[in-house]
Each structure stands twice: as C-alpha cells, then as structure tokens.
Amino acid sequence: MAARAAHEDRTYKVTEAVDLGEGLILPEGTYPGRLQWTEFSQVNGPPRIVSQRFVLPLSAAEVKGYGGKLGRTQKLREVDISKLVANGLIVEV
Structure with a gap:
C-alpha cells in the first residue's frame, strides 16, 4: 500500500533553556x-504508523536570536x- 505523510499541530513547552546543538539555545x-x-x-485495520518525530520550526530571526546560524x-x-x-526536556501542552 502507498505511504502517506501526515502531521498534527502541537504546542511544546520548555521549562528551562535547552541546547539544540550548533550553538542554538532554546x-x-x-x-x-x-x-x-x-x-x-x-487492508484489515488501522494504518500502520512509522517514522514518528516531533518538529519545532524556527524562523530565521528566532534562530539568530537564540545563537544559531542559517x-x-x-x-x-x-x-x-x-x-x-x-x-x-521539552513537553507537549
């Protein structure tokens, strides 16, 4: 069967600064x-889900403001x- 990409909007909460790597501190x-x-x-049942990941999109201004580079x-x-x-370290709200 054909694969389908899907997503759901989420909100994440950071309770203390987190290092995202490459000098980027959230x-x-x-x-x-x-x-x-x-x-x-x-065929018989719900879809099989694979490759689940949590994604945080950051604008160029946010990346630069948090110490990262683009x-x-x-x-x-x-x-x-x-x-x-x-x-x-990051929780869903």
Missing part, C-alpha cells in the same frame, strides 16, 4: 510545532526535538 517558553509521521494503509537563503530551520521530548 529559551524557556511555549512554542508551536508539530508531530509528523508516515502511515501505511492496512545559510544565506534559509528562512526557516526545522529542528527534530524527538529525543528532547522523549527525555522530558
């Missing part, structure tokens, strides 16, 4: 993001925060 606060995954239709033409950086959510 300050405490609430941020809009999404949960995205790939699903495969099943390429000259980049206007957005999407950060995979799945490990931080799993470890409880």
